[in-house]
Amino acid sequence: MKRPQLIGLAIAATAGVLAFVMVRGMVSRPPVEKTVEIKVKSSDVLVARTDIGLGQITNDSLFRWQSWPEETVTPGFITRTAQPDAMTQLSGSIARAPLMAGEPITPNKLVKAGQGGVLAAILPAGMRAISTRIKEETAVGNLILPNDRVDVILIRRMRGRSGTEEFVSDLLFGNVRVLAIGQQIENKEGKKTADGVANTATLELTARQAELMALSNSMGDISLSLRSIADLDVNAGPTAGVDPSSSRESSAIRVMRYGTASRAYGVN
CATH class of the missing domain: 3.90.1210.10 (Antifreeze-like/N-acetylneuraminic acid synthase C-terminal domain)
Structure with missing residues (x-):
């Protein structure tokens, strides 16, 4: 091979090696991260x-x-x-x-x-707070806590058409928010039951419902039925049930217990 050809071959080889090294460096070089600062009002x-x-x-x-x-x-x-x-x-x-x-x-x-x-x-605007007496058997074993939702049930004696006394249960209100148990207005951290010595529950009702609640307290025994958390509607207020001051009878179920007739009003 002639000398000029060797020189040309050497130059070509050197250029190829340099190109390979440059391309490899560009490929393996990590991308440059750019931080763009955007000012938000x-x-x-x-x-x-x-x-x-x-x-x-x-x-x-x-x-x-x-x-x-x-x-x-x-x-x-x-x-x-x-x-x-x-x-x-x-x-x-x-x-x-x-x-x-x-x-x-x-x-x-x-x-x-x-x-x-x-x-x-x-208390939200337009609502009233009123208390009712409770005991362990009428308040779900002292498991009701402030901010729970309950149904309020009145159990009373009434004289039936036959002249005998009968027990009648009325659903007074549904979806009622419990404001306090005794003087406890907030759940204490880690505590899963209400104060065992508490004997009152304070409920959130409308003005008219509070009036009926006061009347019901003097008519018989009040029981609180705890509502499931799956049924809660915190945006809805208490619903009306039976007006205890009304003498109108609805469909009823009579049950004989130990020879004494009892009756539960239908509320649908």
């Missing part, structure tokens, strides 16, 4: 610094300002721009509902002290 929103319990009296150490995307700020949120002194203004308020750490504070979740007691603070 935000507002400082007042949130709970720690968990706040139902009925707890607040102070400014329980609140903090947190940056919140402006597009998600609803009209109910308290912003630093609109209320820079909100922490001081809300200090001493009472929590109408439990608040979790980081949850935005809204005016309807707190009520200022002096505008009523704790129970009045957690």
